[in-house]
Amino acid sequence: xxxxxxxxxxxxxxxxxxxxxxxxxxxxxxxxxxxxxxxxxxxxxxxxxxxxxxxxxxxxxxxxxxxxxxxxxxxxxxxxxxxxxxxxxxxxxxxxxxxxxxxxxxxxxxxxxxxxxxxxxxxxxxxxxxxxxxxxxxxxxxxxxxxxxxxxxxxxxxxxxxxxxxxxxxxxxxxxxxxxxxxxxxxxxxxxxxxxxxxxxxxxxxxxxxxxxxxxxxxxxxxxxxxxxxxxxxxxxxxxxxxxxxxxxxxxxxxx
Amino acid sequence: xxxxxxxxxxxxxxxxxxxxxxxxxxxxxxxxxxxxxxxxxxxxxxxxxxxxxxxxxxxxxxxxxxxxxxxxxxxxxxxxxxxxxxxxxxxxxxxxxxxxxxxxxxxxxxxxxxxxxxxxxxxxxxxxxxxxxxxxxxxxxxxxxxxxxxxxxxxxxxxxxxxxxxxxxxxxxxxxxxxxxxxxxxxxxxxxxxxxxxxxxxxxxxxxxxxxxxxxxxxxxxxxxxxxxxxxxxxxxxxxxxxxxxxxxxxxxxxxxxxxxxxxxxxxxxxxxxxxxxxxxxxxxxxxxxxxxxxxxxxxxxxxxxxxxxxxxxxxxxxxxxxxxxxxxxxxxxxxxxxxxxxxxxxxxxxxxxxxxxxxxxxxxxxxxxxxxxxxxxxxxxxxxxxxxxxxxxxxxxxxxxxxxxxxxxxxxxxxxxxxxxxxxxxxxxxxxxxxxxxxxxxxxxxxxxxxxxxxxxxxxxxxxxxxxxxxxxxxxxxxxxxxxxxxxxxxxxxxxxxxxxxxxxxxxxxxxxxxxxxxxxxxxxxxxxxxxxxxxxxxxxxxxx
Numbered sequence: 001x002x003x004x005x006x007x008x009x010x011x012x013x014x015x016x017x018x019x020x021x022x023x024x025x026x027x028x029x030x031x032x033x034x035x036x037x038x039x040x041x042x043x044x045x046x047x048x049x050x051x052x053x054x055x056x057x058x059x060x061x062x063x064x065x066x067x068x069x070x071x072x073x074x075x076x077x078x079x080x081x082x083x084x085x086x087x088x089x090x091x092x093x094x095x096x097x098x099x100x101x102x103x104x105x106x107x108x109x110x111x112x113x114x115x116x117x118x119x120x121x122x123x124x125x126x127x128x129x130x131x132x133x134x135x136x137x138x139x140x141x142x143x144x145x146x147x148x149x150x151x152x153x154x155x156x157x158x159x160x161x162x163x164x165x166x167x168x169x170x171x172x173x174x175x176x177x178x179x180x181x182x183x184x185x186x187x188x189x190x191x192x193x194x195x196x197x198x199x200x201x202x203x204x205x206x207x208x209x210x211x212x213x214x215x216x217x218x219x220x221x222x223x224x225x226x227x228x229x230x231x232x233x234x235x236x237x238x239x240x241x242x243x244x245x246x247x248x249x250x251x252x253x254x255x256x
Numbered sequence: 257x258x259x260x261x262x263x264x265x266x267x268x269x270x271x272x273x274x275x276x277x278x279x280x281x282x283x284x285x286x287x288x289x290x291x292x293x294x295x296x297x298x299x300x301x302x303x304x305x306x307x308x309x310x311x312x313x314x315x316x317x318x319x320x321x322x323x324x325x326x327x328x329x330x331x332x333x334x335x336x337x338x339x340x341x342x343x344x345x346x347x348x349x350x351x352x353x354x355x356x357x358x359x360x361x362x363x364x365x366x367x368x369x370x371x372x373x374x375x376x377x378x379x380x381x382x383x384x385x386x387x388x389x390x391x392x393x394x395x396x397x398x399x400x401x402x403x404x405x406x407x408x409x410x411x412x413x414x415x416x417x418x419x420x421x422x423x424x425x426x427x428x429x430x431x432x433x434x435x436x437x438x439x440x441x442x443x444x445x446x447x448x449x450x451x452x453x454x455x456x457x458x459x460x461x462x463x464x465x466x467x468x469x470x471x472x473x474x475x476x477x478x479x480x481x482x483x484x485x486x487x488x489x490x491x492x493x494x495x496x497x498x499x500x501x502x503x504x505x506x507x508x509x510x511x512x513x514x515x516x517x518x519x520x521x522x523x524x525x526x527x528x529x530x531x532x533x534x535x536x537x538x539x540x541x542x543x544x545x546x547x548x549x550x551x552x553x554x555x556x557x558x559x560x561x562x563x564x565x566x567x568x569x570x571x572x573x574x575x576x577x578x579x580x581x582x583x584x585x586x587x588x589x590x591x592x593x594x595x596x597x598x599x600x601x602x603x604x605x606x607x608x609x610x611x612x613x614x615x616x617x618x619x620x621x622x623x624x625x626x627x628x629x630x631x632x633x634x635x636x637x638x639x640x641x642x643x644x645x646x647x648x649x650x651x652x653x654x655x656x657x658x659x660x661x662x663x664x665x666x667x668x669x670x671x672x673x674x675x676x677x678x679x680x681x682x683x684x685x686x687x688x689x690x691x692x693x694x695x696x697x698x699x700x701x702x703x704x705x706x707x708x709x710x711x712x713x714x715x716x717x718x719x720x721x722x723x724x725x726x727x728x729x730x731x732x733x734x735x736x737x738x739x740x741x742x743x744x745x746x747x748x749x750x751x752x753x754x755x756x757x758x759x760x761x762x763x764x765x766x767x768x769x770x771x772x773x774x775x776x777x778x779x780x781x782x783x784x785x786x787x788x789x790x791x792x793x794x795x796x797x798x799x800x801x802x
Contacts, residue, residue: 090646
C-alpha cells in the first residue's frame with residue numbers, strides 16, 4: 001500500500017479559510033513506522049493538517065496521500081486505515097466506556113467477539129477495567145482521554161493521528177501512552193502523527209519532528225538534528241528560537 | 257450584601273441589550289419616552305378606534321367584559337413571565353459562570369438579586385409597550401383619567417416585577433440543587449421541557465374551551481391566585497377613575513374582594529416573595545461546588561428491547577443501533593420530550609372529542625398527524641442529534657461513518673416512535689370505543705406522520721448540526737425549516753388540486769375527496785417521502801468535508 005515505504009506524503013498542501021492561510025504549501029514525507037511530531041504554537045495549523053490528512057477536511061490546494069491513498073479522491077479508504085484522536089473529547093456522556101468503544105468499533109464495521117476482545121484488552125492496558133461500565137459523564141478528563149485513545153486504536157489503524165494526546169493525562173498515564181505508542185510503532189509498524197505543544201513528549205518518543213509556524217513547515221528532522229541546527233541545548237529552547245517567541249519579564253509585569 | 261449584585265446586574269443588562277451594544281444605556285432610556293407616550297396617548301387612541309369603530313363594542317359592554325379580559329390577560333403575562341424564563345434559564349445551567357463568580361467571593365443572594373435587577377429595565381420596557389394593548393381599550397372606553405391609567409400601569413409593573421423575582425428565585429434554587437454536573441444539566445433540560453409544556457397547555461385549553469375557561473376565570477377559586485388580585489386591582493382602578501359615572505360597588509360584588517383587600521393581598525404576596533428570596537438564598541440553597549446530582553451510574557445488562565434489536569440486526573450496524581438507543585434513552589431531556597409527545601397524542605383527540613361531542617376520524621387524524629409531524633421534528637431532530645463538533649469528527653473519521661450514523665439515527669427514531677403511537681391508541685380504543693379498523697387506520701397514519709417528521713428533523717439536523725445549543729441561530733433555522741416542510745407536505749394536495757384543475761383534470765382530485773380514507777392518506781403520505789429526501793440530503797452533507 002505504501003508509496004516507497006512512505007505512510008504520509010504531502011505536496012504543497014494548503015488550506016485557506018477566507019483570507020487566512022491555516023496551512024501553507026506543506027511538503028512532507030513520513031516513512032512507515034515513524035513517530036512524527038508536529039510542533040507549533042496555537043493557531044499554527046497543526047489541527048488543520050491532521051484533519052486534512054485524515055480525510056475530514058478538503059485542502060484548498062496541493063495533494064497528499066496516506067498509505068498510498070489519495071486524501072481527496074479516496075477519503076473513505078484513508079479513514080479505514082487511520083485513527084484520529086481529536087484535541088477535545090467528543091464522547092457520548094450517557095454511554096459507558098465499553099458501549100462507547102462498541103459504538104466506535106461498529107462505525108469501523110467491527111462487531112462480535114473480535115470487537116469485544118479488543119475492547120477488553122485496550123481497557124485493561126489503559127487501566128480502566130474497574131470502571132468500564134460506568135457512564136462516561138462521571139469520568140475525569142484524564143480517564144476520558146484514555147477512552148478516546150482506546151477508540152483511536154480499536155480498529156488497528158496503520159496510521160494514527162493524535163492531537164495533543166497527553167494534555168489531560170497525569171504523569172503515569174502519559175508514560176503509559178508513550179510506551180503504548182513505542183510498542184505499536186516497533187511491533188506493528190504503525191505510523192504515528194502527533195500534534196503537541198509538549199516538547200519533552202515529542203523529544204522522548206518521536207524519531208522525526210516538524211515545526212509548523214503560521215501555516216508553514218519551518219524545520220523538519222530528527223530531534224537532535226533540529227536542536228543542533230538551532231544551536232540550542234534542548235528541544236524546548238530550539239522550538240522557542242525557531243518560533244521566535246521570547247519571554248520579556250518586564251513586559252510580563254507591565255499590567256501591574 | 258456587598259456591591260457585587262450591582263456588577264452582576266450590569267453584566268445581565270449587557271447580555272439583555274447585546275443587540276444595541278454601542279449605546280445601550282442611552283437607547284434603553286430613550287425607549288422609555290415613546291413608551292410613555294404610547295401607553296398614555298397613542299395606545300388608548302388606536303385601541304379605542306379598533307374597539308369602537310372596527311369591533312363595534314360600546315362603553316357599557318366594555319365595562320362588563322373588562323374584569324374577565326383583564327384576568328385572562330394578566331394570567332397570560334404571569335405564565336409567560338414565570339414559566340418561560342424559568343424554562344429558558346434551565347436549558348443553560350451556567351456552571352462555568354458560577355465558578356468564576358464564586359472564585360470572586362460572590363454569594364448566592366448577590367447572584368439572585370443581580371440577575372433580577374439586570375432584567376428589570378428590559379422587562380419594564382416590555383410592560384410599557386405591551387400592557388397598553390390590554391389596559392388601553394378599557395381605559396379609553398371608560399374614560400379613565402391619566403392618574404388612574406398611571407396607577408393601572410404601576411399595578412401591572414408590580415405584578416411583572418414580582419413574577420420575574422419569583423421566576424429568578426425558582427431558577428436559582430433549582431440550579432443550585434441540580435448543580436454543575438452533566439447529569440444536572442440533563443435534568444435541568446428535562447425540567448425545562450416539562451415547564452414549557454405547562455405553559456402551553458393553558459393556551460391550548462383557552463383555544464379549545466374558551467367559553468368554559470371564561471366561566472372558570474369568573475369563579476371564586478381564582479381568587480386564590482396572585483395574578484387575580486393584581487388583575488382585579490387594575491379593573492377596580494379603572495372603575496374608580498372612570499369618567500362616565502360608573503360606580504365601583506357593583507364591580508366589587510362581581511369580583512369578590514374589595515380594592516383594599518386586593519391591594520393588601522398583592523402587597524403581602526410581593527413582600528413575602530421578596531423576603532423569602534432574600535432570606536432563603538445562602539440558607540436554604542447555595543450555589544457552590546458540591547456533589548449534588550454528580551453520581552456514578554453503573555450500566556447493568558441490556559433490556560429485552562435492546563437484546564431484540566441486537567438479534568434482529570447482528571452486524572456492526574446493529575451495534576450502532578443499540579448504542580444509539582442507549583444514548584437517547586438515558587438522557588432525561590429526550591425522555592421528557594418523548595413523554596410530551598405521548599401525552600399530546602393522547603390528549604388532543606380527547607379534547608376534540610369533548611369539544612365536538614363526537615369522534616370525527618378525519619379531523620382527529622389530520623390534526624393528530626400534523627401535530628405528530630411537528631413533534632417528530634422537535635424530538636428527533638432538535639438538539640439531540642450530535643453533542644459536539646468533536647463527536648462529529650469522531651464519526652466522520654470512520655469510513656462512511658456519517659452516512660451510517662444518520663441511517664442508524666433514522667431507524668432508532670422509528671423504533672422509538674412505535675410505543676409513542678401504540679400506547680395512546682390502546683387508550684383511544686377503550687375511552688372512545690373505537691372499531692378495530694379505525695384504530696389501525698389511526699395508528700398507521702400517526703406512525704407515518706411522526707416517522708416522516710422524525711426523518712425530516714434528522715435530515716435537517718444532519719444538514720446543519722446544532723449540537724446541544726438550543727440558543728443558536730442554526731437551531732432556530734432548523735426548527736423553522738422542519739416545521740415548514742411538515743406544513744408544505746400536508747398542504748401539497750391544495751397545490752395538486754390547483755395544478756390539476758388548471759390542466760383540466762380536476763375530476764381526478766374529486767375522486768380523492770369523495771373518499772374519507774383517500775383524502776386523509778393524500779394529506780399524510782407525502783411527509784415520509786419528504787423525510788426520506790431530507791435524510792438523503794442530510795446524510796450527503798454530513799459526510800461532505802469542510
